[in-house]
């Protein structure tokens with residue numbers, strides 16, 4: 165039954181993709197209006213997810229939407245679900261970045277804080293949340309990401325949790341796993357256009373998305389991405405580039421354009437074109 169459903173979705177998608185390609189061939193859409201097709205582009209964050217979703221975030225949001233950005237696994241160290249150690253530590257025996265935590269959390273925290281800092285400068289309503297303890301055994305403790313997400317999400321706030329995916333062959337690549345407790349909106353769409361799109365029901369529905377968290381997998385913690393993060397000479401630029409990509413996507417998602425004065429990242433080509441309109445993607449389903 166499940167595979168039947170997938171078949172149907174896949175055929176619908178191929179039809180939609182063929183339709184949009186046809187429009188392009190006929191010159192009926194310009195580049196800015198053309199639907200973006202799922203891509204396997206490599207960038208500093210590596211390949212996009214090999215498991216693809218075909219959902220579309222259509223619901224508009226307020227430009228003043230409150231966004232809470234969290235670090236994945238921030239309260240789950242030393243227990244089940246503590247995140248990936250990354251290829252350097254697991255496969256090559258490198259020392260962890262911080263012995264108190266898995267490398268994934270180390271990077272998740274830096275990206276979270278950089279997104280909050282850049283967003284503040286842009287005047288976006290983005291705040292970082294930290295549970296204040298690395299190990300909280302009870303998921304229902306009011307300090308956990310899950311508890312705060314459930315509460316804030318029910319008020320209509322957008323919850324974004326930063327993650328790095330496991331290395332090959334366990335990981336899937338970059339992309340958004342959207343929240344399951346609400347309609348998918350233009351912020352989900354903008355992040356998916358920029359980073360990739362996981363199936364909406366990923367692994368039967370993860371705990372975070374059920375509580376209103378949209379999980380952003382930056383990329384698999386391996387290869388150039390991990391090397392650029394670990395190298396002290398490229399670390400800051402890598403974090404800033406990733407955080408800028410996320411902030412740009414959030415800004416587009418809430419319907420605000422990037423400020424003209426903002427400095428483009430060193431590899432601007434990695435980012436979605438500033439003119440791309442998340443709503444324009446709604447043809448692809």
Ligand SMILES: [Zn+2]
Nearest residue numbers: 236247327328
């Ligand atoms: Zn994770």
